Amino acid sequence: MTPNLCSWATEIARVRLEQLPRRWKHTQGVARQAARARGIVDDPDLLVAAAWLHDVGYSPELVRTGVHAVDGAMFLAELGASNRLCGLVAHHSCACVEARNQGIAIEWQDECTPLRDALWWADMTTTPTGEAIGVQRRIDEVFERYGPDHVVAQSVAQASDALIAAAARTERLLADPIQV
Numbered sequence: 175m176t177p178n179l180c181s182w183a184t185e186i187a188r189v190r191l192e193q194l195p196r197r198w199k200h201t202q203g204v205a206r207q208a209a210r211a212r213g214i215v216d217d218p219d220l221l222v223a224a225a226w227l228h229d230v231g232y233s234p235e236l237v238r239t240g241v242h243a244v245d246g247a248m249f250l251a252e253l254g255a256s257n258r259l260c261g262l263v264a265h266h267s268c269a270c271v272e273a274r275n276q277g278i279a280i281e282w283q284d285e286c287t288p289l290r291d292a293l294w295w296a297d298m299t300t301t302p303t304g305e306a307i308g309v310q311r312r313i314d315e316v317f318e319r320y321g322p323d324h325v326v327a328q329s330v331a332q333a334s335d336a337l338i339a340a341a342a343r344t345e346r347l348l349a350d351p352i353q354v
Contacts, residue, residue, distance in 0.1 A: 203304030243269030268333035
């Protein structure tokens with residue numbers, strides 16, 4: 175990896191996701207949201223890098239398992255990314271539920287930290303076109319976009335309590351960063 179983690183992550187995301195304009199707009203929005211939370215986490219650069227890379231597994235060239243979070247983490251591991259970055263990408267927005275529902279194992283641990291929560295918050299408060307949105311509205315949007323029978327919608331519905339709780343923890347820290 176290059177010395178500047180955020181630049182490295184931004185370039186990888188651009189190369190892999192620019193071909194998917196809506197996904198690229200979403201990713202840019204998630205990175206903007208993550209930048210807002212830099213002051214409440216132990217490694218601000220890692221948070222922003224994970225935000226840039228969280229959906230890299232949607233790149234058609236990287237699809238292996240069909241669970242984009244796992245596919246992205248596998249790709250990053252091959253590039254020599256840290257286990258922590260791979261874990262954040264693999265588990266972003268409670269992707270373990272979708273992976274479990276599809277019978278896919280995740281080899282990285284979910285760190286359950288304020289940084290992890292901030293990544294989930296950034297993703298779950300950004301629309302597919304990059305605008306800010308409330309977490310419940312985002313959950314509803316995913317359900318509507320995919321339809322009730324799709325594994326992604328079912329997984330997000332199953333994970334909704336965890337997603338809302340992570341967002342609430344992040345918003346509390348954003349409101350009172352002295353808690354960090």
